[in-house]
Amino acid sequence: MDRTVYLDNAATTKVDPKVIAAMQPYHSESYGNASSLHRLGRQAKKAVEESRQAISSKLNAASGRLIFTSGGTESNNLAIKGVALAKRKEQDHIITTSTEHDCVLNSIGWLEKNGFKKTIVGVDREGFVDLSQLEDALTEKTALVSIIHGNNEVGTINRLKEVAKIVHSKGALLHTDACQSFTKTELDIDGWGLDLVTVNAHKIHGPKGVGALYVADNIPLQPGQHGGGHEWAMRSGTENVPCIAGFAKAVSISDVSDIPKIEALRDRLISEILEANPGSWLNGPKKERLCNNANISFPHIEGEGMLLYLDQKGVLVSTGSACSSHTLEPSHVLTSMGLPPEECHGAIRFSLSRYTTAEEIDYAIASVNEVAERLRKMSPYD
Numbered sequence: 001m002d003r004t005v006y007l008d009n010a011a012t013t014k015v016d017p018k019v020i021a022a023m024q025p026y027h028s029e030s031y032g033n034a035s036s037l038h039r040l041g042r043q044a045k046k047a048v049e050e051s052r053q054a055i056s057s058k059l060n061a062a063s064g065r066l067i068f069t070s071g072g073t074e075s076n077n078l079a080i081k082g083v084a085l086a087k088r089k090e091q092d093h094i095i096t097t098s099t100e101h102d103c104v105l106n107s108i109g110w111l112e113k114n115g116f117k118k119t120i121v122g123v124d125r126e127g128f129v130d131l132s133q134l135e136d137a138l139t140e141k142t143a144l145v146s147i148i149h150g151n152n153e154v155g156t157i158n159r160l161k162e163v164a165k166i167v168h169s170k171g172a173l174l175h176t177d178a179c180q181s182f183t184k185t186e187l188d189i190d191g192w193g194l195d196l197v198t199v200n201a202h203k204i205h206g207p208k209g210v211g212a213l214y215v216a217d218n219i220p221l222q223p224g225q226h227g228g229g230h231e232w233a234m235r236s237g238t239e240n241v242p243c244i245a246g247f248a249k250a251v252s253i254s255d256v257s258d259i260p261k262i263e264a265l266r267d268r269l270i271s272e273i274l275e276a277n278p279g280s281w282l283n284g285p286k287k288e289r290l291c292n293n294a295n296i297s298f299p300h301i302e303g304e305g306m307l308l309y310l311d312q313k314g315v316l317v318s319t320g321s322a323c324s325s326h327t328l329e330p331s332h333v334l335t336s337m338g339l340p341p342e343e344c345h346g347a348i349r350f351s352l353s354r355y356t357t358a359e360e361i362d363y364a365i366a367s368v369n370e371v372a373e374r375l376r377k378m379s380p381y382d
Helices: 017-023 039-058 072-086 102-113 131-137 160-169 241-253 258-276 303-312 332-336 358-378
Strands: 065-069 093-097 117-121 142-146 173-177 196-200 211-215 281-283 293-297 347-351
Touching: 017 241, 039 065, 039 241, 065 072, 072 102, 072 142, 072 173, 072 196, 072 211, 093 102, 102 117, 117 131, 131 160, 160 173, 258 281, 258 293, 258 358, 303 347, 303 358
Parallel strands: 093 117, 093 142, 142 173, 173 196
Antiparallel strands: 065 211, 196 211, 281 293, 293 347
16 A cells, blocks of 8 residues: 555654754754753753743743653653652642543552542543532642643543633642643643643654653652753753754744644544444534544444554554553543443544645545445444
8 A cells, every 4th residue: 555644643743854854963963962061062952942942932831940851651750740749748639530641540540559549530421521520529638630631532622721720729730731732722831820731742743752841830849760960850861952952843833824724624524424424423522622633433343443444545543542552441531431332442533734635634534434334334233
């Protein structure tokens, strides 16, 4: 199959050629260690600090610290464990939702095994956090609430401004995983009063292996790893200068004008697939969803089978989060939204990017409809 239509951009994205060009000098010319005092070291340090400023500006974070990490998973671990361990003597309760990324749920699970208390707040049928449950769960012992901004499987965009008001009214801190939403929808750290925010590069046409954690001023945080005191001693280790520069370039060339274009292609994909496949449905909200996300369930069809048939036709999709796609367990996101396990297995996630074309969407729609028809004929339930 020579043709490739890549619709798995929620897993990772193609690196923009401009990003590759921005990274290259820090591999071959300005290759110094950012902690070195000589000329090459100063060049590397300047690149790191200019990158930090560019990303902070895009987040509308005038104050606070942006700590560079290896990616979203490390940033989430640092935020959750770092705050919990720093506040353990006064507050030992953590709140999250049932639809978080596995690294958030597993980090909080680790804390629970080490003496912390946790509360998992539910979501509604569209994946929005239940704000009344959240308010009821908060106590004076709550150190941190971690709620995802844009869901990685179904695209639901939680209303963080409302969430922050509730969380702060009870004296707790708010962390959000914004890896999927950053540059794809509004994210206003200062305006919304967010305390800790996770972002990364490879979801926005930047390199893999680099991310960041924004930490507001005066937030207690225990270091994630110890060493030479890099990143305010919160994340020791030699900075990945080429990838940090690439991250900043990916952020700087992102353009809000791409969002309506991606949304229009996504909406056509959704409407034409649903029209051609009676009984299928969209998971997540019609509105307030990530511009590039479409998660569609096909009844009586196994998602893995559809994925493999589409792969043969050159259409690359996902059955859920790439981080958990190798398990046969039903999606915890979809089950939390009320889908029975048997219906979860028929869900396909399509995720677009600014490189996705109308011609590719046409081909994907035709391929999906053809494969779905073939699999329905093979199904014992239809």
